[in-house]
Amino acid sequence: MLVTLTTDFGWSDGFVGAMKGVILGINPDATIVDITHDVAPQNVEQGALLFSAAAKYFPAKTVHVVVVDPGVGSARRAIAIQAGKTIFVAPDNGVLTQAIGDCQLTADDSKIRAVHLNKPAYWLPRVSNTFHGRDIFAPAGAHLSGGVPLEELGDPIDDWIRLPRASALRSGNEITGRVVHIDRFGNIITNIGEEMLTGLDYTRVIVGIGATQVRGVRQSYSDVVRGEFIALISSSWQLEVAAREGSAARVLGTHIGDQVLVTLDRD
């Protein structure tokens, strides 16, 4: 059974290694895949975004363990949610919202079940106050990947936290959004989904970001020359601003949260 890990633990301190030791100690047959461990520390919204973008490419029968957990040691709950055959394990802080939302598109809503992970029999014998990734979430994911039914691990809940989706707004031919991610290449990813651009003439679209305006939504990086800015649909099907073989974010000085304004040229 496949188990994925998404955390803000980084790769350097051995935290993720310890989690894998715990998982394979409980379920030696688990196949563990790292999605990322470079979520900015305690940034739940970024974790939700990066996780959901990758999670949809995994097979249905996967256990996803997501630990971005500013509330570790507080009263925040540890939860597990099953949507169809897919299982999610995380702190109850909204980090699963987008990924569960993606599942709902194909699964029968009534099939979404959630539990509060409050049965110590499925935790490590000694639980620290600072590393529930190792002591609670990893063992829960391991037991679930080994076939233990969801309801064995805790009491049913239905009030798990949903993060409000910070959607872009469209008014006529004008869309106001913002930058939600800057990837390794310096490509600027916005929260303006492809579907928001419906009906707009891509050749007349103006994408404004800072003082810069990029004209047209093109097909691919190769439609412009090296270093030139380009707007296009990202691999997550969102509006993206890039610079061919360069870092758009560095050249433009763009940061996460910056506003993006889409308008339509008159001509």
Add this chain to the structure above:
Amino acid sequence: MLVTLTTDFGWSDGFVGAMKGVILGINPDATIVDITHDVAPQNVEQGALLFSAAAKYFPAKTVHVVVVDPGVGSARRAIAIQAGKTIFVAPDNGVLTQAIGDCQLTADDSKIRAVHLNKPAYWLPRVSNTFHGRDIFAPAGAHLSGGVPLEELGDPIDDWIRLPRASALRSGNEITGRVVHIDRFGNIITNIGEEMLTGLDYTRVIVGIGATQVRGVRQSYSDVVRGEFIALISSSWQLEVAAREGSAARVLGTHIGDQVLVTLDRD
């Protein structure tokens, strides 16, 4: 069979990839887990610390390969040590000291056996002078994970190098320790184990680090407000100084090796 890797090779150069190719070529059934590859170059003490903190969370029947090896190419020995069912492969420079020590707590001392990896039949055919991780340690770990008995790989030894454990010192109610690790979040980990605090009233403890004094040993990050300093017991059960949702080490200007002084408030 599980094989873990801990090195100072980093993730970028493909060194670890080559080690995994060697291991899977010899034992296709091995499950390989990375603990970390970001040990500071040639820092044996840090490698020992990060490795031992994660290693104890792996099942007993694991082969751990640890390569932090400032002496590569010199006369330092390559060794393998079996403690109970757990096997360790490393250069003979003390990097295994803490992890073996942890094993000794549960295993019968007489069951610790060690060999000098001096049988070329279990190395790669051509051995470089700079990358024994690939040419000697990876093949040794692979053969051992495949069931080859320890003594096949080399001659028995019992004088493998132990690093002196740089313990903190307690005198009455005063403990003098130092910073041994700063993690990704900027949390400051000391060499003052939880057991050294036995008998002290946690509410009256003062943790001094640089010019800063943190009062009380608390339960969890959520016991203070955002940005505030807190002393607590780390996930490795050592005294830790942190700042909630912030980097204590950056704010305090703390470095590995800095002194930490624990005293008891009179009031």
Add this chain to the structure above:
Amino acid sequence: MLVTLTTDFGWSDGFVGAMKGVILGINPDATIVDITHDVAPQNVEQGALLFSAAAKYFPAKTVHVVVVDPGVGSARRAIAIQAGKTIFVAPDNGVLTQAIGDCQLTADDSKIRAVHLNKPAYWLPRVSNTFHGRDIFAPAGAHLSGGVPLEELGDPIDDWIRLPRASALRSGNEITGRVVHIDRFGNIITNIGEEMLTGLDYTRVIVGIGATQVRGVRQSYSDVVRGEFIALISSSWQLEVAAREGSAARVLGTHIGDQVLVTLDRD
């Protein structure tokens, strides 16, 4: 079946996680190994170098997926090449040249077959314009690792792109090469292969790099004192300049592409 991944996608954005989800969805039995994901963005030559250095340590029956792809979305072809039992999947930009060259040394030339990956049945249903690693290369690698014959995935070709090998030049006892990689430790790797030094007296060799001259080609780092420069044969069997327990590249201010001049001392 073993599948390796080499990309310039980094570890942070979840790109590699998505690729692994795709592969394991198609072939649940695949064992996936990362070679590196830190190839400098769009640097095909560096990707070729790091990949080939590690690839030769994998067993013959491996599927290697290499995605360093400045031309993604353009007319450049996606290809797969089989050399003996080893299969390579990559954009057709020369990134495989060195690794295929290494195979040719042992395999019958007539056994090298290549196809253009132009059969959409073996892609993901929806292909983005910016992430063929996930949408084309990962599924191709997964199907091939699962036993689908190469020719099922596309039409045969024989004009796949070979990069000219930027070899060093030897004239008498003088060799002119350049720096092709600087590793994590700051060791400087040149394109001067061990075989180019044939017949030279190692004790009289002078390696010039910038204004510095290093005398002698030694056996191992331990032949010099801490901090001292040393020339030796690297683990990829190329001339390397290092500083024992230090970073030669940082001290010397060396960059990739810098010239390296080997001469012979008269004395």
